[in-house]
Amino acid sequence: MTHSSSVARMLDTVAKAGRLQVHVSGVHATCLPFLLAALSRDTGRPLLVLAKDQARAELLQDQLHHLLGEATDIGLMPLPFVSPYLDVTVDSRRMMGALGLLARLARGERFRAIVAPVAAAAWRVPKPESMVSRTRLLKIGDEIDREAFVGELADAGYARVETVTEPGTFAVRGSLVDLFPPGVELPFRLDFFGDILDVISRFFPHSQLTTERVHQVELPPAVELLSRAATLARARPVLLEMADARGIPSSRLAEVLEGLRRGELPPGAHALLPVLADAEASLADYFDARKLVVVFDDLAELTSSHSGYLSGESRRYAQALERGRLALPPDKLFLTRDELEERLRPFTRVNTAPLDLSANQHFELPMSRPLPGATAGSSRLPDLEQRVAQALRTGVQVVLTEGDEKELHRIARLLAGKGMSVRIEKGPLRYDVLHRCEPFGGVRCYLSGLEHGVDCPALGLFVVTPLDLFDRKVRSRPAPPPRPEESPLAELNEGDCVVHRDYGIGRFEGVVRRMLASGEYACLKIRYAGEDILYVPVHAAGVVQRYVGSGQGEPRLDKLGSASWQKRVDRARKAARKLAFDLLELYARRQAAEGHMFSPADSYFEEFEASFPYDETPDQARAIEEVLADMEKPCPMDRLVCGDVGFGKTEVAVRAAFKAVLDGRQVAVLVPTTVLAEQHRITFRTRLAAYPVTCDSLSRFKTAGQQTRILKELAAGKLDIVIGTHRLLSRDIRFKDLGLLIVDEEHRFGVGHKEKIKTLRASVDVLSLTATPIPRTFYMAMSGIRDLSIIRTPPPGRLDIRTEVTPFDPDLIARALRTELQRGGQVFFLHNRVEDITDVRDQICALVPEARVLIAHGQMGEDALEEAMVRFMDREGDILLCTTIIESGLDMPSVNTLVVNNAHAFGLAQLYQIRGRVGRGSVQAYAWFVVPPLETMSTDARARLATLAKFTSVGSGMTVASIDMELRGAGDVLGPDPPGHVEAVGIELYTHLLHEAVAQLKETQPELARFETQVEIPVQVSIPDEYVPDRHQRLVFYRVAATADQVERIDQLRCELADRFGPLPQTVEDLLAVASLRIRGQRLGIRRIDSRAGKVTLDLAHAPDAVLAAAIRLVREQPVPIRVVPPHSFVADCSGLPSPSPLDRARHMLGMLEAQDF
Template sequence: MNNIIELFEKEKSVQEFLSKIQVNDYSYLVNELSIHHGFLLTYLTFSRSQKFVVYVASNLYRANQAYEQFCALAGFDQVNLYVVDEIVSSELVAVSGDFRFERINAVKSIFENRPKIIVTHPQALLKPLIPKARFEKGIIDLQVGKIIVSSETVRNLVALGYKKMPTTSAVGEFSVRGEVIDVFSPYQDNPVRINLFDEEIESLKFFDPETQMSVSKIESFRIFPISELIYDDSEKDQAVEKIKKDAGNSPRFLENDLNDIENHNNLERINKYIRYFASEPETLLQYLTDKTVFYEDYQRLEESYQHLLLDLETYLEHLDKPPKLDLFFFYDFHNLFYEVSQKIYFSEYKKSLSGVPLNDIIPLRGYGVIDYQNDIRNLVADVRANPNKTFVFAFSKPERLGLLKEIFGENQMIFENPEAFSGVKKGKINLLLSDNAIGYGFYESNSEVITEREIFKAIKVPKMRYRSMMQNAKPITSKEDLQIGDFVVHYDYGIGKYLGIKTIDLKDIRNDYIALQFSNMELYIPVEKISLLEKYQGSEGTVPKLTNVGKGEWEKKKTKIKEKLENIAGDLIALQVKREQGRGFRYPEDSDFQKLFEADFEYEETPDQLKSVRDIKADMEKALVVDRLICGDVGYGKTEIAMRIAFKTVYSNKQVAYLAPTTILTRQHFHTFKDRFDKYGIRVELLNRMISPVRQKEIIADIRAGLVDIVIGTHRLLSDDVRFHDLGLLVVDEEQRFGV
């Protein structure tokens, strides 16, 4: 890898760029480059300056890609990921703890003054945060011999987002037993145990949460928040008072949120009330004092922001918000550039940025190398046609390099032996082993770096996985699953509110009971019967009506629901019988193009991915009408499954419709599909309200005529005027949001 970096750094245009940014904190446009050049320039800037470098990708998908690349270049411990889910409504209903911990880990690096490459995207960078000084005030510093007040420490931990539990076994929990406080921070492999002697810290130890045995002793420890919104009791009381005042006569709208604020629950979801806790929230850029910010593609950043506004508009249309209530979701677009003295914009093309103030334009005179798609014949022809060009073939696998040696040898091509490599030879064919190299080319030096990825589509390490933003409802299996104030559904009694666990002595027998508040009474359910409870699942901002126990209300409702379900079941059975009696289209077996398309996937498939694709193809190759439900968390490859099946469909002369719930998701999928399908001559179109009416009519006409192979869209696809020439596959993304 060092050889590749050194070769890149020697380029005249790269040296010009590095020398300029070291002298002046200006705004620069770097054009005539590929995304790989941008990654390398960002990495070199970071390695030379050792100050924080922020890389702003155009969206969450590209941020994840950039993060992986920077981890390969700089090392995992030198890169932070600062991202949020891009769908406003889902982020406010259910939020990934992984994303939150990643963001706070980036903030942690700032407070520890450990410069990193921070990879982000517009919605994350525009997220309002409490002022930096308030966040810093919340950090708890512990040291052996320090005097602390146990009750005060407990209150501070709650303020930082930690949950008090009987025992500490999961990240974000803490527990208290006498003079022992256990805390599990997400930034450590094990929880820490604070042993007190009266009010003095006697010892600090990491311990195994399963065995409770000590792992190692430490002299000091820093407890960082696990939420970006932190507040103490005084700040909470002031905020609640202001919220209630602004809400006026809309207490039902607030009930869930006020409950969450009171109990420090769902802090990410209530971040929209941040102006009630901090009159002037800040952003990550304001947390950073000395930084260089790289912007991946200005035009796409603008597009991403516009789609974000539309998504917020859609969300607010369905939110019965009191007019005076001051909800704050994200800052304006210009805040991406606020308090940034050194800004560097990347643009692939030789052009300036309209309306963006620039101090200088630096043309890199670079280009992206050809993706050969396993086409060895064309690779050999291109190398032979450029005898004076410097070629560097940098592979991570010796067996791949050996295969290339055989190919060049069979074609009587002279190359530099990798076993005797002593530096890149100009005008020669250089072969070398290099982990995580990336391909690029330069016109000025007449040189190219080509990796196994561009030739063989080499298997890479799978990208980082994250839990889903939208968790499915599930039965309650433990009292730890419940928070005071949660609405629950009891199988026999109906909808109630959880009040906590109460210990009751009954006939000299002491037992724990679940306290539930119903409309007309409070009931106590033995904890052993907890399986009869499920969390109530309702839409954002709605409060369910509590059941009137003993009046037959719940039984009547269950009877009606049972009747409806029986009717629905009957309809579904009839429909399924009709479908099974009908004949579907029998798809042919995989073509060579299908195999090439699937080899184009740059990550290693999971066994579940391969099984899903195999099973669906088996269905397609029968003359049946078939439904398949693919379940998996974000980042686990459902889109790749859809693309492979879509490819098979199109190459059988059928059309594909891909339905997604928001304009942002459709745009993301559109770019992903375009990147993969364009090279095969497959036409992919986007249909949502961001497309002009004139263009929509053109696309719809082409869909009807069979000129569009794949169309990706929102509910617009379901309109009466959209008619397909021959639809073979319907993909419904996030089916639960369409009532499927």
């Protein structure tokens, strides 16, 4: 790849340091990263790139990462707030990113490029010398007073937490200190030996496990303030004078000063930052003018953007003064346009605006989009052939990029099928690599997250991305790891009902230490009827589950020793066996039935798949493959796709529908609500717009004439896909050749409609979608009976929804609504009472007069409801005041604030679905659940809201579903339950019995054994409170040790505990040793292992014949004295073994038995 002479002159000019302004015209906005890459590579000077806003800055940073390499330093200087004058929480991640970047720059760390929105470049920040003085360097071998160190962390703005997962936090556990400094990707774990810093390791926040060790760590401040004392001394006189001059109440001033004394930033503190800290510098002050090149992403647009921002801040400043707020004017918080220009004047500047009359040097560099005009769902492959041929004739290097390896190979096959020469290159795309490549008479394909391509003959480049080719965005950042599904026992609270597999339903009263016959153990204390108490050693806690019934109130406690529990279990076991038999019979009939065998995917289908506007997540790709494979089988498909809200189930349905249409079959999409039908119609039509597929909806939004036309087109085969509510199940519906039925949220249809769906299952392929997550235990029980696909992976870039439960506060609601509107977004305001919804509208209009409020509810006329929804989707309204008609399927990325009035009246799963209507893009979303005073709410309502406030993470639906089943019962998950078997034994034991029954009927060994090996050894078994201080975490670890079915899992747990909490105490080592013995004994069919007084007893009550034969051989060989105690126990005298430990003796005996040839 070679540069033209004009490009070489431009690069040479910029490479020479000096106070000059260079103008480069002809650069399309999407192509700027390629110019930046050339400037970075060929001038060797660091770049400061100024963008108009945060979104543009983040895009440029991301694209530079892909072009210059992940190992290079491409920094982002964010603006951490929408406005300093709004009483909303500062974006903590952005604030940590800004402080971390400033600290690294202040220390002289070298970056190839820093990207910043112009407002962030104008933000007044602490001076570089202040950042250096407040950054502490820790090295291995340092002697540190840990108590004083903890105080220093708090003084520097770090928040103390139980578990470190977010920047700006720290945790202390014994000899370990975890901390997450601003501006780093991974937090650090400090391991002390006394007061000596012994080990420094990085660790992963999601797993808490360490990775590489390092020799030192730098700790910049986690807040812009000086120390608490210095801040208070600096701010008090100025704030007193300001409050006195503006007549601000002394109570308000006292609140601010008290917060500062505690080291906290009071609401709106960033409007006072120059008073609270030495915030007189700007980003430009952190650079050497002799080295830096400042690149303006269109200087005229930047100037206009900054002027508009300051104008808006002036209005907000005036409003803040009216509200009695302490605040400085915008020109004290940000550089004005003239001040910013003056600060940047000493640097070499490059402007990419179309026109710049003030520049010293002018260069023209035509850089355009390679394939302009691509639309979502379309393909530009025909245009690409012509453009590639033209580029290759002129000696330009042709490159195609793709962010997913599977998609890369798919597109390469498509290009090769059109006669192009294609080469898939190893390694990711890098600008340096392209610069060194020899010409190739074809298309080079690279794995890269590059979003936009470029057509620039002067650089010798023609680069095409999925966005250029299919209008499909690539995954620029990896999806977060799926969060582990926590055990229900982990959330046990004292007073909860639990089920013991052998003794029945009791009440959990906590974990206590108890001396049992075989030793001292930490035990679960369970109280039964008649004040009976059962102590269950924690290593045997696998037989205990939280009780979740069918929602009929609290269960009756069992009496220890009573036969009623075993009778109920026997009845439940029979019922589970009958249900398993019926389900297996239905499954077998479906497998034997004849259906349409759809054709395998061809290149046309692959081109359609490649046009998906996003990268598939791994789980989504697996679900698509499973659905398409089912459709190609000779028997009818009946698959359920379960995925959390917004995880991509609709695309699975679109792929299946397109496949059916390609084979000449019709598709019906059945949805529960009219609004969702319209949403799906828009989604399907947009996705299929570039293909000869007809699609329409049938709902009450359609006039009688429109419905008649659609019915005729269906009967004649002229309509390929129809989307509708239960209207599709009416008798007057006739299909010419229905091949696929897609059912969205089947559980929301009535019994009659479900029966009609059931009859359709016998003849056509059926794909069901649900956003109601299925707990893992039920999923395992149904494996092999119902074809299930689970999508657990969240889309990349999805942020957790910040959730607040609050009593009605007009000021708070007004701030929440106004904040969303001021950042250009929209709001769902849910009020589920039609009779007074107009009164609520009047209240909203009084709170936020500037907002455009639209109303939508199910009792409106068809035309009025459709008009309201369409107007809101077209951004003609700011706030949609609505009922629960928004609950299912709506996908509006512009809506990122949700207010639910009287949230206590909703069910947990319903609230979770409703909350999923916001946060569908990469913008931080907020959910406000407005409730009456907490003391007036029921216990269940408080529990529902507490659960939502706690589980805000993306993909937490599994946990929410489990808790919801506890609050309202198992419901429809297992189907009707007339005899009350779920109520009698709890859902977890019932699904265990169902799993067992399925395995027996299929003549396979059930994964969960029907007995639990008892280990009785006189050792102390517990996790000390001082070792793992958090009670919740202790229960999690107890549960893992008690339920693990692989010794390797116990080994992993041992490593995790040592990694997170330090060397294991002996009681924890013994806990894990007992757990390993339990697992090994269970595999051999040993009912009980007893080791005491020099003897080891193995009760082989459940052992298969091969194990019994091996034990008898041991008796004959007598490696140690062994005798048989009928009916099936073996007692070994191990007193002669070297180790006196009863644990070692038990391990020795199991090892001898395992060594036998089975």
